[in-house]
Amino acid sequence: MLRVNQTLRTRQRGAAIRRTALRLLDWFDRHARDLPWRRTRDPYAIWVSEIMLQQTQVKTVIPYWTRWMRRLPTLRHLARARASTIHKLWEGLGYYTRVRNLQKAAKVILTRHGGRFPETFDDVLALPGVGRYTAGAICSIAFNQPTPVLDGNVIRVLTRVFGIAGDPRTRTVNARLWTLAEDLVIASRDNATRGRRDACSRLNQSLMELGALVCTPRQPDCGACPLAAHCFARRQGRIEDLPNLRPRPAATRRRFAAFVVHSNGRYLVRRRPEDVVNGHLWEFPNIELNGGSLETAARACLRVKTAAPRPLCTIRHSITRYRITLDAFTVEPEGPLRFTEGRWLTLPELKRLSFPSAHRRILEQLNGVREPRSP
Ligand code: SF4
Structure with a gap:
């Protein structure tokens, strides 16, 4: 039996x-x-x-x-x-x-x-x-x-259809x-x-496509779904429960300051090491703010005393679970810079480099206009 x-x-x-x-x-x-x-x-x-x-x-x-x-x-x-x-x-x-x-x-x-x-x-x-x-x-x-x-798309479809x-x-x-x-x-x-x-x-692409277009995370369009007649989640009213994913860990907020230093038509930028997030890309000198004054942060970052930093723009973005606020400032050093890992480049030269999105947006502020990204 x-x-x-x-x-x-x-x-x-x-x-x-x-x-x-x-x-x-x-x-x-x-x-x-x-x-x-x-x-x-x-x-x-x-x-x-x-x-x-x-x-x-x-x-x-x-x-x-x-x-x-x-x-x-x-x-x-x-x-x-x-x-x-x-x-x-x-x-x-x-x-x-x-x-x-x-x-x-x-x-x-x-x-x-x-x-x-x-x-x-x-x-x-x-x-x-x-x-x-x-x-x-x-x-x-x-x-x-x-x-x-x-x-993720395929998991959503399969868990819902097969319960x-x-x-x-x-x-x-x-x-x-x-x-x-x-x-x-x-x-x-x-x-x-x-x-x-x-x-x-076509079968694999259909699963991905159905998850992307019809069986979406919220408010799936079951009326347009070819699997609706046999879908467990739809029949049982369990669409919101499936897939059964644990809630993500709470996001952590972090705050950074970036400093735009300008001299004789050139700007100071540095390249990130290869083995870190956004490795190999260029950025304006920046530092994580952990309390303390902005002048102290600028001095720690640029290794020189500066006049009071002037706000340029604020950029909010996310990397993995971090919600990052990046405040960009223009600064004038009060003495020679001992910042060895950077390069001084003109705006046209900077535009040819690769920047993480947040620093690309600082660069766009310097241009005054948004330019299409073209390699
Ligand atoms: S019927 Fe609805 S919940 Fe079920 S697979 Fe189709 S779109 Fe997703």
Whole structure:
């Protein structure tokens, strides 16, 4: 009896997987957005798009990706590009380790794979900066392999449709979600015999697309969802509860002061070390404020006594769990600067460098006008 029940459950689960895969494929055929990286099967172009999409939304990525592909159209171009070029192309996307890993991986592909993008999941996974999600995305989208993907959008769809109530970040629940994602992409491959091309690629993209456009974190558009008829969360009124994510740790507030020092048409800037947040990028000298006067902070930062700093602008931004306020000031040193790690550059020279977004906004204040970012 037990075995009969188990067989029945396995059959029911298999039917639910096949039905879900088919509905997703049908929906994607009709609703897929026309995105530039969807017009190619070039694994390099798809890889770049996937890494950029881990940073921000599709509409922000489109101009970045387009510029990148125009400037670095092949792996070889990326492998040979100057560090300043790749950072400039990435400027504003954040998480600059990712762009450096892209270049490291391009070099690995040139040396270990003869310049040909590897096609096996394990070889792709072994590249610097490539995790299970990215390897799955590249192998399925570029090579139509049944390799699953699981990101925030996919987790939301799967936990809601299949009623998975545990915390997706725990090992057991996460493993269960990967298995589910894999079963779906395998089911799509088996459906490919019914005349669908690129079924694995399209299945994975349909899950990501549904999570991005329809099954959104708040107020999902269930009326437009191809999975609505069989969705656990919708039936049970549990949409708000799923996925069951622990609340994020409270944000920490931090306050910094940046100092704009100007002399003979040049401004003092310094380059951040490679192994810190926003590594390799340029910035105006700055220091975290932990009480004490502004003059003391300016002296500690610039190692010279200054006249009273004059406010230039205030920039608020977030990095991971930090809510940062950056107050920028112009200052006039009262003596020679002993600031050794900086460079004095003109505005046109500064514009060619890569800055973190907050310091780019200080630079825009100096220009008086916002300029389009172009590498
Ligand atoms: S029915 Fe609603 S909650 Fe369920 S998957 Fe579709 S959009 Fe998400």
